[in-house]
Amino acid sequence: METINEIKRDILSSLLSQGKRADGRGMFDYRQIAVHSAPLQNAEGSALATIGKTQVMAGIKFDVAAPFPDRPTEGVLSTSADLLPLASHLFETGPPGDDSIELARVVDRGIRSANVVDLNSFFIEDEKVLALYLDIYVLDHDGNLIDASTLAAMAALLSARMPKIEEGKIVRGEFTGKLPVKDKVVSCTFGKLGSRLFLDPSLDEEKGMDCRLTLSTTDSHLCAGQKGGWGAISERDLMEMVDISLQKGKELRRLL
Amino acid sequence: MSQAESNKPKLLVDGKRIDGRATDELRPIRIVARVLNDADGSAYVEWGKNKVLAGVYGPSECIPRHDQSLYRSVVRCRYNMAPFSGAEEHGRSGPSRRSRELSKVIKEAFENVIISENFPRTQIEIFVEVLQSDGGTRCAAITAASVALADAGIPMKDLITAVAVGKIDGQMAIDLGKEEDNFGESDMPLAFSLRTGELLLFQMDGLLTREELQKGIAMAKAAAQKVHKLQVEAIRKVYEEPREERFLPVKGALEK
Numbered sequence: 001m002e003t004i005n006e007i008k009r010d011i012l013s014s015l016l017s018q019g020k021r022a023d024g025r026g027m028f029d030y031r032q033i034a035v036h037s038a039p040l041q042n043a044e045g046s047a048l049a050t051i052g053k054t055q056v057m058a059g060i061k062f063d064v065a066a067p068f069p070d071r072p073t074e075g076v077l078s079t080s081a082d083l084l085p086l087a088s089h090l091f092e093t094g095p096p097g098d099d100s101i102e103l104a105r106v107v108d109r110g111i112r113s114a115n116v117v118d119l120n121s122f123f124i125e126d127e128k129v130l131a132l133y134l135d136i137y138v139l140d141h142d143g144n145l146i147d148a149s150t151l152a153a154m155a156a157l158l159s160a161r162m163p164k165i166e167e168g169k170i171v172r173g174e175f176t177g178k179l180p181v182k183d184k185v186v187s188c189t190f191g192k193l194g195s196r197l198f199l200d201p202s203l204d205e206e207k208g209m210d211c212r213l214t215l216s217t218t219d220s221h222l223c224a225g226q227k228g229g230w231g232a233i234s235e236r237d238l239m240e241m242v243d244i245s246l247q248k249g250k251e252l253r254r255l256l
Numbered sequence: 257m258s259q260a261e262s263n264k265p266k267l268l269v270d271g272k273r274i275d276g277r278a279t280d281e282l283r284p285i286r287i288v289a290r291v292l293n294d295a296d297g298s299a300y301v302e303w304g305k306n307k308v309l310a311g312v313y314g315p316s317e318c319i320p321r322h323d324q325s326l327y328r329s330v331v332r333c334r335y336n337m338a339p340f341s342g343a344e345e346h347g348r349s350g351p352s353r354r355s356r357e358l359s360k361v362i363k364e365a366f367e368n369v370i371i372s373e374n375f376p377r378t379q380i381e382i383f384v385e386v387l388q389s390d391g392g393t394r395c396a397a398i399t400a401a402s403v404a405l406a407d408a409g410i411p412m413k414d415l416i417t418a419v420a421v422g423k424i425d426g427q428m429a430i431d432l433g434k435e436e437d438n439f440g441e442s443d444m445p446l447a448f449s450l451r452t453g454e455l456l457l458f459q460m461d462g463l464l465t466r467e468e469l470q471k472g473i474a475m476a477k478a479a480a481q482k483v484h485k486l487q488v489e490a491i492r493k494v495y496e497e498p499r500e501e502r503f504l505p506v507k508g509a510l511e512k
Contacts, residue, residue, distance in 0.1 A: 036506040041305065042388050043340040048506050053293040055504060057387065059340025061347075080349065085334065086311025086383035088294045093334055095350065133346040135339050137385070139309065139504065140292045172343055 009193070009208035016196040021205075028199040028244055035151055035255050038159040045160025045179065049152035052202060053142035055087075058134065058152035062163045064124065064170060065131035075122020076131035079108035081138065081149060088141035102228070104136060107149050110185040110216030110224035116157060118180060128168050132160075132179075143203035146214050146226075147252075150187040155256055157181050185223055186252035187216040188245040192231050197241065199248070213241055217249040264439045267424040274436065275304075279429035282419070282479050283392075287399070287490040289407045293502045295383075297408025299490065300504055301400040304433060305390035309504070310400035312408040314380035323379070328372035333363035333382040335397055341389045343434075358394050365398060365447050365456040371411040380410060391434035395420050398447050398457065399483060406491050415487050416456055417480040418447035421472040423464060428472045430479045444469075446476045450484050453477070 015022060025031065031052030040046035045060035065076050081104035083091045096104075111117065111134075122130035134156065136149045160179035164171040191201035191209040201209060210231025216224035222242065227233060267274060277283070283304030292298035295311035302308075318324040335358040339347035351359070363382070370380060382405065384397040395418035402416045422432040423442040437443050442462025449456055455473075464472070 039506050040307065040340065040388050042343040042390070046340065048504060050503060053502070055292070057504075059338060059387075061340045061345065063345050080339075082349065084311075084336075084383065084385055085381070086292065086295055086298070086309065086313075086385060089313055089316075131346075133339065135349075137338055137387075139385075140294055140502075142293060 005207045008204055012193055012205055012208035016193055016198070021198065023202065027197065028248070030200045030248075031202070033151070033252070033255055035155045037155050044163060044175075045156040047152045047155030047159055049148050049155060051144055051148045051151075051200065053140060054144060054148045055140035056145065056148040056152040057137040057139055058149070058156035059137065060156050060160045061133045061135075062170060063131045063133065064128055064168065066127055067129045073120060073123045073129075075119040075129040077108070077112065077117055077119060077134065078131060079104045079111070079134045079136070079153070081107070081136035083138050083141070087138045090141065102226070103145055103149055106146055106187070106214060106216075106224060106226045107136060107153050108134075110150060110187060111153065111157070113223040114183045114185045114218045114221070116154070116181055116183050116185055118182060121180065124165055124168055130163075141203065143206045144189050144200050146189045147187050147200065150185065150216065151252065151255070154185055158184070158256060183218045184253045184256050185216050185218055186249050186256070187214050187224070188241070188248050188252075189214040190241050190244075192233065192237070197237060199244065213238070215241060215245040217245050219250070219253070222246075265435065267436055267439060268427055273424070273429065275433060279427055280475055280479065282431050282482060283433070285483060285486055287403055287486045288505050289403050289490040290494045290502055291504050295404070295408075297404040297406065297410070298502070299400045299403035299407060301396045301403075303392060303396040303399070305388060306386070306393050306396045307388040308384060308386050308393060308396040308400045310382065310384045310397065310404040312380065312382055312401070312404040312410065314408070314410070315375040315378035318377055318379040324377045326376055329370070329375035329378045329380050331363055331367050331370055331372060331380050331382070333359045333366065333384070333401070335359045335362055335384045335386070335394070337386040337389060337393070341386050343390075358397070361457055361459065362394065362398055362401065365416055366401065366405065368456050369412040369414050369416055369449060370405065371413065374411060380405075389434075391432055391437040392420050392445075394418070394445050395431075395447070399487060403487050403490050407494060414449040414451040415484060416447050417450055417484045417487060418445065418457060419476045419479045419483060420445040421476040423462065423468060423472075428468055428475060430475050442468075444472055444476075446473065448477060448480050450477075450480060
């Protein structure tokens with residue numbers, strides 16, 4: 001495997017030095033993106049997002065839970081990600097590994113920082129709040145899981161309906177309206193190899209690159225960031241990626 | 257079966273069931289093969305409101321090596337329910353006792369038909385994800401896994417076709433829905449090799465007489481013939497209408 005990755009890195013490196021990518025894309029082009037809203041009915045919100053051959057589903061369930069002791073009037077938002085073994089020969093069964101935990105936390109950070117969901121509106125009564133479980137389900141892995149997961153998560157939140165509450169309990173299948181969503185968060189993930197930057201790394205590119213950088217944005221602000229991999233990022237590179245993220249973010253938001 | 261009688265709905269009125277079906281009538285079923293890119297074979301099945309995705313990998317090197325067989329391929333199976341798949345509360349992640357048992361009996365059914373002696377020292381992995389559940393997920397799972405194995409080109413003696421049968425309000429009826437499963441008197445999931453007519457999966461709960469059991473098997477087998485046709489059609493379609501893109505058919509199939 002390692003030898004193959006070395007070969008992939010050589011190919012990627014020589015292509016990038018000519019300003020090219022294996023699939024003919026420009027350096028800052030996404031692969032084809034599609035977002036499908038509410039494919040599921042048992043979940044209170046759901047979406048499927050595809051970027052190229054990557055497919056990610058997000059599902060939302062509400063439960064009644066106890067609030068955190070330090071925030072007794074706030075609801076709970078819990079994000080998790082499953083890298084399903086059917087999605088890639090690289091994924092194994094078992095408890096969540098580092099990659100799925102990182103994926104869930106990066107998606108969560110963007111949504112939480114931008115206050116996409118107003119957790120104060122989840123208060124029911126003393127010691128009882130709504131908990132929103134956002135599950136990211138990776139179905140097919142061909143690179144850039146973070147952006148596909150953020151799109152799926154955001155689209156699922158936009159499709160979600162607020163459950164009806166009676167006597168402190170959820171009445172399943174009955175709703176009081178849409179989940180209020182304050183802002184639309186999207187993420188842009190870049191790869192870096194040598195001195196070259198490129199947007200939306202495919203799986204082959206991920207295997208060969210030095211590092212990645214993710215920037216999540218709202219219409220006006222940056223709201224989350226994450227660097228992954230051993231490579232280093234200069235301040236100039238960072239600012240270039242910031243500018244592209246803010247601009248590409250507008251295009252991505254139009255898909256939601 | 258032991259649900260409180262008081263809130264038990266009437267399951268049969270004038271020979272019609274809750275959803276208007278006759279006792280020998282299947283829910284609407286849709287099967288699409290080859291929906292994932294990385295998996296060697298895949299299939300998506302909608303069975304009533306059940307939505308199930310199966311992916312198959314192999315034959316590939318058997319890891320860990322002490323699990324290898326010198327004589328045949330090792331068949332593995334993971335049946336898993338998405339935490340957002342149910343209509344009730346958010347599911348726990350990780351395998352439950354129920355999903356481990358189902359994974360085992362599904363694996364054993366496929367061990368019968370896969371010609372595993374062709375591939376010593378290898379493994380064949382079957383992964384099934386229940387994206388939405390509404391009673392009868394294991395039958396949908398087996399039906400999907402069977403198509404995914406065929407799509408992967410794994411030699412089998414036969415496709416496996418599964419249909420459940422049960423007893424509601426004193427009558428035998430096929431393909432029980434969730435309400436019927438909860439409030440009915442008996443449920444019996446069955447999987448057939450229709451070429452030989454033999455049973456490859458047999459489970460039952462509740463009370464049945466000898467005659468009811470025999471009648472139920474005949475009813476399930478007749479229905480399985482219809483499901484089998486859909487399985488064959490789905491596999492044929494992959495070759496008759498070859499398509500470049502492999503995506504979960506959200507637009508046509510996943511939407512309400």
